Amino acid sequence: MYDFIIVGAGSAGCVLANRLSSDPSLKVCLIEAGPKDSSPVVHVPLGIIGMMHSKKMNWRYYTDKEPNLQSRQLFWPRGKTLGGSSSSNAMCYIRGHASDYDEWSALGNKGWSYDEVLPYFRKSETQERGGDDYHGVDGPLHVSDLRINNPLSDAFLKAAAQAGHNITTDFNGKEQQGVGYYQVTQKNGQRCSSAVAYLRPAEPRSNLTVITDATTTKVLIEEGKATGVEYLKGGQQHQVLASKEVILSGGAINSPQLLMLSGVGDQQELEAHGIEVKHHLPGVGKNLQDHLDVLVVTRERTFHSVGFSPVALTRAIKGIFDYLLFRKGNFTTNIAEAGGFAKTSPELDKPDVQFHFSPCYLDNHGLNLWQTVKHGYSLHACNLRPKSRGSLELVSADPLEPPRITANYLSHPEDMEVMLKAIKLSRQILKQAGFDHYRGKEVFPGKEVQTDTQLEEFIRRKAESIYHPVGTCKMGNDDQAVVDDRLRVHGLKGLRVVDASIMPTLVGGNTNAPTIMIGEKAADMILDDISISETNISKLKDCVA
Numbered sequence: 001m002y003d004f005i006i007v008g009a010g011s012a013g014c015v016l017a018n019r020l021s022s023d024p025s026l027k028v029c030l031i032e033a034g035p036k037d038s039s040p041v042v043h044v045p046l047g048i049i050g051m052m053h054s055k056k057m058n059w060r061y062y063t064d065k066e067p068n069l070q071s072r073q074l075f076w077p078r079g080k081t082l083g084g085s086s087s088s089n090a091m092c093y094i095r096g097h098a099s100d101y102d103e104w105s106a107l108g109n110k111g112w113s114y115d116e117v118l119p120y121f122r123k124s125e126t127q128e129r130g131g132d133d134y135h136g137v138d139g140p141l142h143v144s145d146l147r148i149n150n151p152l153s154d155a156f157l158k159a160a161a162q163a164g165h166n167i168t169t170d171f172n173g174k175e176q177q178g179v180g181y182y183q184v185t186q187k188n189g190q191r192c193s194s195a196v197a198y199l200r201p202a203e204p205r206s207n208l209t210v211i212t213d214a215t216t217t218k219v220l221i222e223e224g225k226a227t228g229v230e231y232l233k234g235g236q237q238h239q240v241l242a243s244k245e246v247i248l249s250g251g252a253i254n255s256p257q258l259l260m261l262s263g264v265g266d267q268q269e270l271e272a273h274g275i276e277v278k279h280h281l282p283g284v285g286k287n288l289q290d291h292l293d294v295l296v297v298t299r300e301r302t303f304h305s306v307g308f309s310p311v312a313l314t315r316a317i318k319g320i321f322d323y324l325l326f327r328k329g330n331f332t333t334n335i336a337e338a339g340g341f342a343k344t345s346p347e348l349d350k351p352d353v354q355f356h357f358s359p360c361y362l363d364n365h366g367l368n369l370w371q372t373v374k375h376g377y378s379l380h381a382c383n384l385r386p387k388s389r390g391s392l393e394l395v396s397a398d399p400l401e402p403p404r405i406t407a408n409y410l411s412h413p414e415d416m417e418v419m420l421k422a423i424k425l426s427r428q429i430l431k432q433a434g435f436d437h438y439r440g441k442e443v444f445p446g447k448e449v450q451t452d453t454q455l456e457e458f459i460r461r462k463a464e465s466i467y468h469p470v471g472t473c474k475m476g477n478d479d480q481a482v483v484d485d486r487l488r489v490h491g492l493k494g495l496r497v498v499d500a501s502i503m504p505t506l507v508g509g510n511t512n513a514p515t516i517m518i519g520e521k522a523a524d525m526i527l528d529d530i531s532i533s534e535t536n537i538s539k540l541k542d543c544v545a
Helices: 011-021 045-053 098-106 114-124 151-162 194-202 251-261 267-272 313-326 413-430 452-462 512-544
Strands: 002-007 028-031 125-127 141-143 178-181 208-211 215-222 225-233 236-248 292-300 338-342 353-358 376-383 391-393 404-406 439-444 495-497
Touching: 002 011, 002 225, 011 028, 011 194, 011 208, 011 512, 028 236, 098 114, 114 125, 114 512, 141 194, 151 178, 151 338, 151 353, 151 376, 151 413, 215 236, 215 251, 236 251, 236 512, 251 391, 292 413, 292 452, 353 413, 376 413, 413 452
Parallel strands: 002 028, 002 236, 028 208, 125 141, 236 495
Antiparallel strands: 178 338, 215 225, 225 236, 292 376, 292 439, 338 353, 353 376, 391 404
């Protein structure tokens, strides 16, 4: 019997495992579907390419046929190892815009305004540059400057400045807008995932049990209370019980899937799969949001390419030695070295587009990178606040069958308008003099694609996810909400969701740092709730006595 069972050792789950087990009187069990994060591919930053390919450490989901993207099924990589997606992402440390959290608060979620979540961002962080009003220096998560600046990334910043964008050194400070180098979740040139930052220091504790290669198949619910979980490991079914809470931290896909498999969701949908309904909660799996991204890719024309390419063997060999001896060089790159935030209209009160610049020729998520000998550079642009909403549904009651993911990209007409403006901003930057030395042929969209009609067709044909799904266990109090503002599942006891699925709306930026913040804040709320509960029980006993 454990006090807490945490399902999912990802960005938030590792935070919870650390913070809850810091009380030696509490017994905590952390269950992860994937293997341990022992592979060098996880810890070497350039290993992100290998993580995209890994079937062992990546869920490798695909959406259903997207109706507004020429019925394409989009690739959705999600981490499946200790650290979750923080063990496989591009390590960009971005919190989003301050107003994003104020909006959460305005929607009725008490305690989630920017001023209230900022202390948790600071608590989680050790900022390499030092602390200030926005940054911490005592947290588990190390945030560092890149140990490599590719000449093409320098060219991007020069060109962006020529196009009228401000240069900034801190996207997480007073002002988000501008372009610059991304800071990354790295320590000494190695990936600092939530497993490295939070789980590794906690693993020696005798009150923490970590179970890997175990797929949780059901939350046990008795008389309206979560009492434990069942999981599959080594072909055998196992069961563990929790005296206080079961906490789902599987992410925007796995957490709602597990709720539905456990009988929590829309009654009609569950009954269609023969699942016993434990609690009718129609919002489970709804409100799905993601950042849709479009690439402009240009060939590099210089004889001695400076970008990343699998055929650049001399630089690869040097990169190995630089990494092994000094923890610097090409193998410390996060691929998305530079980028920034821009407005598609000066009237906007905050940026609505984010750039990620990659000094390499990218297509199809880099999955075919090793099959190409092309040199080039790529500029991503994504719509930060899409109005389109999708959903996640069970295909069957089989817990090993992936759910049906319908992102429903571009279903709202305003989203296409933003994407058109975003791709034009990308081209405006790439045509500046800063790239004159490197610029070859534009591969995507291609010089023949110029009109809005042609660009719209290109977006529908080539746009992809930038890997930020959220919202499927929405925090709030409306009829689509799944959890309250303390992340407790509505209508049930002893069950919470703590991960990116609780975000009512997408933040304006990468979602890893916000998810770690959610874990930090949730840990405090859980410990506070326990303290209050135990105090009330003690008072009741005193009254009875």
